[in-house]
Amino acid sequence: MSKNDKEFVKEITAMEVDFPQWYTDVILKTDLVDYSPVKGFMVIKPYGYAIWENIQNYLDKKFKETGHKNCYFPLLIPESLLKKEAEHVEGFAPEVAWVTHGGKEKLAERLCVRPTSETIICSMYAKWLKSYRELPYLYNQWCSVVRWEKSTRPFLRTSEFLWQEGHTLHETEEEAQEETLRILEIYREMAENLLAMPVITGRKSDKEKFAGAHATYTMEALMHDGKALQAGTSHNLGQHFTKAFEITFLDRNGDLQNPYHTSWGVSTRLIGGLIMVHGDNRGLVLPPRVAPIQVVIIPIAQHKEGVLDKAYELKKLLQDVGVRVELDDNENYSPGWKFNEYEMKGVPVRIEIGPRDIQNNQVMAVRRDTLEKQSISMDGLADSILNLLDTIHNDMLERARKHRDENTYYIEDFEDLKKKMTEKLGFAKAMWCGERECEDNLKAETGATIRCIPFKQEDLGDKCHFCGKKAKHMVYVAKAY
Amino acid sequence: MSKNDKEFVKEITAMEVDFPQWYTDVILKTDLVDYSPVKGFMVIKPYGYAIWENIQNYLDKKFKETGHKNCYFPLLIPESLLKKEAEHVEGFAPEVAWVTHGGKEKLAERLCVRPTSETIICSMYAKWLKSYRELPYLYNQWCSVVRWEKSTRPFLRTSEFLWQEGHTLHETEEEAQEETLRILEIYREMAENLLAMPVITGRKSDKEKFAGAHATYTMEALMHDGKALQAGTSHNLGQHFTKAFEITFLDRNGDLQNPYHTSWGVSTRLIGGLIMVHGDNRGLVLPPRVAPIQVVIIPIAQHKEGVLDKAYELKKLLQDVGVRVELDDNENYSPGWKFNEYEMKGVPVRIEIGPRDIQNNQVMAVRRDTLEKQSISMDGLADSILNLLDTIHNDMLERARKHRDENTYYIEDFEDLKKKMTEKLGFAKAMWCGERECEDNLKAETGATIRCIPFKQEDLGDKCHFCGKKAKHMVYVAKAY
Numbered sequence: 001m002s003k004n005d006k007e008f009v010k011e012i013t014a015m016e017v018d019f020p021q022w023y024t025d026v027i028l029k030t031d032l033v034d035y036s037p038v039k040g041f042m043v044i045k046p047y048g049y050a051i052w053e054n055i056q057n058y059l060d061k062k063f064k065e066t067g068h069k070n071c072y073f074p075l076l077i078p079e080s081l082l083k084k085e086a087e088h089v090e091g092f093a094p095e096v097a098w099v100t101h102g103g104k105e106k107l108a109e110r111l112c113v114r115p116t117s118e119t120i121i122c123s124m125y126a127k128w129l130k131s132y133r134e135l136p137y138l139y140n141q142w143c144s145v146v147r148w149e150k151s152t153r154p155f156l157r158t159s160e161f162l163w164q165e166g167h168t169l170h171e172t173e174e175e176a177q178e179e180t181l182r183i184l185e186i187y188r189e190m191a192e193n194l195l196a197m198p199v200i201t202g203r204k205s206d207k208e209k210f211a212g213a214h215a216t217y218t219m220e221a222l223m224h225d226g227k228a229l230q231a232g233t234s235h236n237l238g239q240h241f242t243k244a245f246e247i248t249f250l251d252r253n254g255d256l257q258n259p260y261h262t263s264w265g266v267s268t269r270l271i272g273g274l275i276m277v278h279g280d281n282r283g284l285v286l287p288p289r290v291a292p293i294q295v296v297i298i299p300i301a302q303h304k305e306g307v308l309d310k311a312y313e314l315k316k317l318l319q320d321v322g323v324r325v326e327l328d329d330n331e332n333y334s335p336g337w338k339f340n341e342y343e344m345k346g347v348p349v350r351i352e353i354g355p356r357d358i359q360n361n362q363v364m365a366v367r368r369d370t371l372e373k374q375s376i377s378m379d380g381l382a383d384s385i386l387n388l389l390d391t392i393h394n395d396m397l398e399r400a401r402k403h404r405d406e407n408t409y410y411i412e413d414f415e416d417l418k419k420k421m422t423e424k425l426g427f428a429k430a431m432w433c434g435e436r437e438c439e440d441n442l443k444a445e446t447g448a449t450i451r452c453i454p455f456k457q458e459d460l461g462d463k464c465h466f467c468g469k470k471a472k473h474m475v476y477v478a479k480a481y
Numbered sequence: 482m483s484k485n486d487k488e489f490v491k492e493i494t495a496m497e498v499d500f501p502q503w504y505t506d507v508i509l510k511t512d513l514v515d516y517s518p519v520k521g522f523m524v525i526k527p528y529g530y531a532i533w534e535n536i537q538n539y540l541d542k543k544f545k546e547t548g549h550k551n552c553y554f555p556l557l558i559p560e561s562l563l564k565k566e567a568e569h570v571e572g573f574a575p576e577v578a579w580v581t582h583g584g585k586e587k588l589a590e591r592l593c594v595r596p597t598s599e600t601i602i603c604s605m606y607a608k609w610l611k612s613y614r615e616l617p618y619l620y621n622q623w624c625s626v627v628r629w630e631k632s633t634r635p636f637l638r639t640s641e642f643l644w645q646e647g648h649t650l651h652e653t654e655e656e657a658q659e660e661t662l663r664i665l666e667i668y669r670e671m672a673e674n675l676l677a678m679p680v681i682t683g684r685k686s687d688k689e690k691f692a693g694a695h696a697t698y699t700m701e702a703l704m705h706d707g708k709a710l711q712a713g714t715s716h717n718l719g720q721h722f723t724k725a726f727e728i729t730f731l732d733r734n735g736d737l738q739n740p741y742h743t744s745w746g747v748s749t750r751l752i753g754g755l756i757m758v759h760g761d762n763r764g765l766v767l768p769p770r771v772a773p774i775q776v777v778i779i780p781i782a783q784h785k786e787g788v789l790d791k792a793y794e795l796k797k798l799l800q801d802v803g804v805r806v807e808l809d810d811n812e813n814y815s816p817g818w819k820f821n822e823y824e825m826k827g828v829p830v831r832i833e834i835g836p837r838d839i840q841n842n843q844v845m846a847v848r849r850d851t852l853e854k855q856s857i858s859m860d861g862l863a864d865s866i867l868n869l870l871d872t873i874h875n876d877m878l879e880r881a882r883k884h885r886d887e888n889t890y891y892i893e894d895f896e897d898l899k900k901k902m903t904e905k906l907g908f909a910k911a912m913w914c915g916e917r918e919c920e921d922n923l924k925a926e927t928g929a930t931i932r933c934i935p936f937k938q939e940d941l942g943d944k945c946h947f948c949g950k951k952a953k954h955m956v957y958v959a960k961a962y
Contacts, residue, residue, distance in 0.1 A: 038600065070534065074524065076627075094585065097577045099581075101579040
């Protein structure tokens with residue numbers, strides 16, 4: 001280890017020792033994010049932002065393919081608008097930032113920094129919509145929102161975060177419900193096919209639903225530490241907002257109607273999920289399709305004739321088939337230091353190429369997820385690497401699914417649940433009566449919550465596992481971020 | 482004209498009658514934008530936002546090709562940070578929005594909604610930077626900013642707008658200057674090759690430069706009404722901020738140094754420029770490369786056998802070569818109504834296809850910029866359309882350049898300038914002494930300002946045209962948005 005190398009050794013706390021500290025070490029030491037001068041606000045550094053850009057590109061394409069268009073609504077919302085829908089203001093007012101002055105002047109009415117944009121968007125929809133012929137409205141915006149949080153952690157819960165928020169209007173209740181589920185399915189597909197993150201999908205209980213929603217649908221993922229993460233939500237808002245904001249249209253019979261309404265969003269929180277589903281004690285493990293760098297090429301004995309030339313040739317070869325590839329030919333650091341560095345950063349594949357490899361017409365490739373090393377022939381190398389990236393994705397998804405399934409279990413009774421929620425966490429499957437009081441008690445006694453009423457219902461008996469009354473739904477219960 | 486048609490006739494004030502009203506009519510009636518419930522804030526509707534997305538995609542690619550990476554810094558900036566650079570706070574404090582409360586609690590320190598992010602970014606750079614080895618820092622962010630404006634117009638001057646802001650650090654003064662000019666050149670190239678908008682590039686006077694800058698470089702375009710628009714700026718910030726924020730690094734000799742600093746941005750204001758450079762009394766005229774819809778196909782007698790099939794075939798043909806094409810087969814509107822509608826919306830090429838065209842193995846194509854109609858053979862149609870789009874771009878750029886040149890003139894003396902600035906506006910070329918007092922007087926007497934000290938200097942004599950003292954620079958003078 002050279003002097004330069006030593007200086008840059010970075011240590012990550014083992015996740016078995018202290019999971020929250022492991023998370024903090026990983027996000028800071030891999031340069032994903034940093035704390036800012038404003039408490040609870042984060043700076044997303046280039047390596048973290050590049051992950052977000054990949055998520056954006058993937059979703060934006062899916063949204064457009066399903067007929068959605070992007071637009072932009074103001075950052076600031078008058079207090080009077082926020083107050084128009086009763087449940088909504090109750091849910092959000094305690095956590096908004098208020099603008100009271102513009103320049104030197106005190107404003108006649110306070111403006112809140114948007115915590116979400118249903119209210120301002122509905123005020124515009126009310127102005128625009130005239131006829132059923134214009135429906136559906138399928139609009140989305142990419143922006144940041146502010147929610148004044150007391151306790152924050154980068155990506156998982158911050159006072160400002162980046163997200164997309166879709167806001168749609170429909171002629172009928174059925175169409176709004178279809179849209180709500182269509183989007184949830186886009187989210188689920190993205191979680192699995194981009195992030196290699198398996199999710200449970202279902203409906204939120206009334207207690208856990210969005211403030212002002214008719215019904216909220218969610219996808220829930222299981223983290224390494226056995227806690228659940230709500231990774232995306234899609235709301236069927238019914239006519240709650242369209243009535244409060246007097247959005248009307250002339251229907252096919254010439255009658256004035258309120259349209260049906262949905263909203264849905266995913267945020268930079270997904271990055272937190274990604275880290276806690278796949279990371280290990282060496283740092284990040286990024287699924288190939290979302291990784292900013294998919295392959296890093298590290299030349300060995302790069303001063304020897306032909307090594308760098310060949311390395312650059314490989315880089316171009318991979319770039320030409322669309323692989324996000326980097327070559328690190330920095331002479332100040334040893335190959336060993338670079339191996340550690342890119343392992344910590346979670347780059348899916350490392351390619352080592354030295355004089356002997358060139359002689360043998362091969363490279364050495366090391367998978368980040370398994371640390372397996374294999375030699376790959378230069379012949380057909382691009383295809384081999386593309387296949388390897390797909391294999392890694394599939395294996396990571398399978399491993400995460402296995403972990404999730406191994407930590408999903410049935411319970412005997414409430415006592416059993418309390419015990420399991422202390423010992424191993426994970427997802428408990430249980431029957432529930434559907435009563436709010438029972439749900440409140442569940443949280444008070446165990447710290448866990450009903451994560452969702454899954455679409456895939458199982459019949460686990462006819463009694464509520466928590467209170468013994470008649471069961472209504474089968475649910476997933478977990479402690480959550 | 483059918484009943485439906487009549488209902489949707491939209492009238493646009495002629496620009497010769499009332500240019501500001503023409504502008505307002507165009508942006509509202511073509512659904513680019515709308516006013517919001519918060520004074521001075523605009524809603525960017527899907528058709529307007531799609532233009533912004535095309536600008537974003539174009540620039541983002543150029544930034545990345547030149548080594549820049551995207552990141553995200555907090556929306557809210559503590560008052561104490563804003564105050565660290567004296568000129569900067571003086572320039573921006575009067576026009577920021579202040580957050581004073583989070584939820585129910587009053588904040589210990591006021592936070593401003595970012596008007597620009599030099600201060601918060603510098604506070605982070607001070608924390609991160611250690612060694613010359615890490616330089617340059619080449620970071621950019623896409624976001625919205627808020628500046629509390631008294632008098633606003635959508636796109637041109639609004640209290641919130643979307644933009645990108647690049648913030649870079651360099652080892653040497655020379656490198657910072659190179660970066661400043663490299664970015665200005667990216668902007669100029671984009672203005673001409675994407676927006677077909679010719680620009681004058683040069684340096685701002687000290688009076689007009691960015692608050693806290695060493696030097697500001699600008700590109701200035703001329704609008705239809707003879708007023709200038711500052712369309713993008715790139716600032717060499719020297720060490721003003723890096724000293725105020727104590728950003729230091731160990732240089733190659735092991736000495737502690739302040740790095741050199743640049744920032745640069747373009748905004749949704751470009752869309753306003755686009756409209757006022759190319760629009761006409763029928764509405765928008767969009768340059769093909771930035772147009773959300775490049776070609777619209779309108780079937781004639783679409784109920785006749787084979788017409789719609791052929792129209793869809795054409796659509797696919799054009800899509801396959803990357804043309805942004807739409808087909809309007811709405812039966813509720815006549816072809817004539819659709820012609821008007823897409824002309825107003827500025828779609829560069831309209832393709833009409835009916836039974837007779839099919840019989841003749843051709844389509845009719847109408848250029849939006851010239852309204853010229855031509856028949857184009859189905860054989861090689863995709864190539865013909867791609868060529869036509871390029872021709873339209875080149876012709877639009879040439880026409881705008883011709884208009885600019887015809888409205889750029891020399892003046893005899895200050896009296897002559899006053900007269901011209903009342904009669905025809907445009908760009909006046911003049912010699913200037915370089916004194917602030919003279920510049921203030923110029924503005925007071927004519928309402929015009931020095932737009933820039935152009936890179937291409939001409940020798941127009943040795944006396945200042947405004948005060949008669951010794952001339953220092955040749956400048957462009959205009960009334961401006």
